[in-house]
Amino acid sequence: MSTPVRDPLEPVRRAVLDHARAEAETQLAAAREHAAQVDAQARRDAEAVVAAARREGEAEAAALQATARSRARRDAREVVLAARQQAYDDLRAQVRAALPALREDPAFPAWRQRLVAHARQVLGEHARISEPPEGGVRAEADGRLLVLTLDDVAAQVLEGLGSEVEGLWATDSAGAGESP
Structure with missing residues (x-):
């Protein structure tokens, strides 16, 4: 082995x-x-x-939300301002529609005389006075012309109301509405 x-x-x-x-x-x-x-x-x-x-x-979502909120506030403000403008335009139209009836008012002649006095104060006592077709006073003197139509006077009165017209925008009886 x-x-x-x-x-x-x-x-x-x-x-x-x-x-x-x-x-x-x-x-x-x-x-x-x-x-x-x-x-x-x-x-x-x-x-x-x-x-x-x-x-x-x-962060991007927060920025987008802020932009969207801002845009929504701006859009809402535009809607409010458009509504206010429409309300003012409606008021002006109602005033204009009521002007022809003023000629029938018993106080109209005295009011017209105040317009004539104003025209004479502006242009002088020798001013020629007439009434335009739409109502009011037309005065001429020394090549100068002053026309105070009812429509012009109504527009001046509305503009003169200023903040008083803001009452139209009030959203509740306490006047808590936003002013323009």
């Missing part, structure tokens, strides 16, 4: 192989640790990006 021959390099091979296995396990453990660190950092970075995007989105 022969004795098996033992390879004299077997212990060296085994030692090298064991060392290689141990080194591989060490490197694999280090790689796993590094991968876990990279993964954790990537998660933190992703969370930071998401948080920053959320903050940016919230």
